[in-house]
Amino acid sequence: MRIGELAERTGVSARSLRYYEQHGLLSARRGPNGYREYSLEDVKLVSEIRSLLTVGFTLEDARPFVDCLRAGHATGAACAESVAVYRRKLAEIDEEIRVLLGRRAEVAGQLTAACPGCFVKENRDQADD
């Protein structure tokens, strides 16, 4: 299939697909006219990339997962490198959360100081909706 179809199937813009290729996450055979030709496997690759991006991974983070899939593994997470990225990402997220909790406390404190009547509810993990 060509880039338009891959874009439609994955819900990713053609621009993004070319961007991924430019950064070595995707590769495409070229038809005689210069058009990119993709296989069904590429749909998997793109899906993997998207699902990683949506949970906050960068393209660099996604690279080991793509390589893992290309190496023939059933999932992008089946390789040691991918697992390492998972661990690192987890640590990064935890750090971000800590920073945000600190900021929240800071802002809440300032708000309370400026406006004693303003009730600021606690932000326990109970963040249901």
Next chain:
Amino acid sequence: MRIGELAERTGVSARSLRYYEQHGLLSARRGPNGYREYSLEDVKLVSEIRSLLTVGFTLEDARPFVDCLRAGHATGAACAESVAVYRRKLAEIDEEIRVLLGRRAEVAGQLTAACPGCFVKENRDQADD
């Protein structure tokens, strides 16, 4: 005082001070030579801006606080607009935390699935070190 001294006193680069002015958060009289002239009050303004930026506010968010100080109030948070920004920021931070917690759960789940032996400790607020 001129920009160099204000920069030294506040620990903010001259570049940033000009940037703040460019965005209407700071104003300066000009000497006969075109040099900016600042007063002691400006030190307060810049300090207010910095403390807000360090807790994740944007310059736009800081504007009401600066206006409040310029209006003669003792603190930048003494005005209704500032309090409103505090409330909004708090909500934004809470939202970010929610998103991060969701991502964390997602990543932790994937990691566990890919590597059943990998123990992933819970991220309760107990984020001590």
Next chain:
DNA sequence: CTTGACCTTGACACCAACGTCAACGTTTAG
């Protein structure tokens, strides 16, 4: 007079993942 420290405005670089437009070649439907 000269050096050098300070000031001025203006403009480009940065990070990330694209959107968007330009200018052009290809394929396809009518």
Next chain:
DNA sequence: CTAAACGTTGACGTTGGTGTCAAGGTCAAG
């Protein structure tokens, strides 16, 4: 044949708060 729909590469814009350089004006000390 022709127009529309698709493909190609290349390049600039976005977002925010700076760093950094350029090219120059000002001013005090020697």
